[in-house]
Amino acid sequence: MKDIIELIKSRRSVRKFSNAPVAEADIDRMLEAALWAPSASNRQSWKFVAVKNPSVIKEMAAAVRAAAEKLKSQIEDEDNASAFGGYSGYFTFFESAPVVIAACFNPRPNFVNVLSGKNLRPDDNLEQTTAVGAAIQNMLLAAHAMGYGACWMSGPLIAEPELIKILKLEGLRLAALIPVGVALETPAAPKRKPAGNLTGKVE
Numbered sequence: 001m002k003d004i005i006e007l008i009k010s011r012r013s014v015r016k017f018s019n020a021p022v023a024e025a026d027i028d029r030m031l032e033a034a035l036w037a038p039s040a041s042n043r044q045s046w047k048f049v050a051v052k053n054p055s056v057i058k059e060m061a062a063a064v065r066a067a068a069e070k071l072k073s074q075i076e077d078e079d080n081a082s083a084f085g086g087y088s089g090y091f092t093f094f095e096s097a098p099v100v101i102a103a104c105f106n107p108r109p110n111f112v113n114v115l116s117g118k119n120l121r122p123d124d125n126l127e128q129t130t131a132v133g134a135a136i137q138n139m140l141l142a143a144h145a146m147g148y149g150a151c152w153m154s155g156p157l158i159a160e161p162e163l164i165k166i167l168k169l170e171g172l173r174l175a176a177l178i179p180v181g182v183a184l185e186t187p188a189a190p191k192r193k194p195a196g197n198l199t200g201k202v203e
């Protein structure tokens with residue numbers, strides 16, 4: 001196992017995949033990594049579904065494509081519509097992966113609000129969304145450690161209701177799709193902003 005910092009820094013978002021399958025045991029290891037993420041009050045209000053059926057993956061991509069086209073047609077500003085059109089490929093490339101993991105969370109009212117009877121914090125599912133994010137990062141790192149490429153994708157959420165229906169996950173919210181497979185590209189590391197601007201210390 002590589003040093004954890006080295007593993008974190010060398011992980012890349014991979015958007016091109018070969019047809020090679022992902023071993024069942026490796027999918028299970030990724031899902032196991034997800035389930036060991038921290039969650040508020042250890043509620044584990046999440047669900048991770050690995051989609052391997054190519055026709056279901058195609059159906060999901062078609063739903064996202066249709067939602068993107070509809071949205072584009074509704075954008076009045078031509079430049080914005082064209083810029084949005086340029087992005088839509090970034091919403092659908094998951095269809096080239098042999099496995100797509102749907103990461104979901106269970107929407108729940110903020111428990112501090114529930115217990116206190118006050119609206120102290122907006123009911124924004126902050127705990128659920130941040131916890132599922134930790135689980136997604138665990139999966140990405142597990143995939144990377146096993147030699148696979150993967151990508152965290154929120155773009156497909158433009159078709160969240162359709163995807164929830166296709167996957168029969170009614171009652172849950174979709175946080176991301178994560179395509180996983182053997183990488184067909186070696187992306188360069190996108191630059192990070194200087195640490196000095198984004199970190200601080202209070203001593």
Ligand SMILES: Cc1cc2nc3c(=O)[nH]c(=O)nc-3n(C[C@H](O)[C@H](O)[C@H](O)COP(=O)(O)O)c2cc1C
Nearest residue numbers: 011012013015090091151152153154155156189190
């Ligand atoms: C919340 C979130 C949503 C993202 N959604 C998409 C997406 O829909 N499509 C895509 O191509 N990349 C997506 N990405 C990947 C980012 O573009 C990528 O992490 C960033 O450019 C840094 O590159 P790296 O992951 O290789 O370090 C997403 C990343 C995050 C954290």
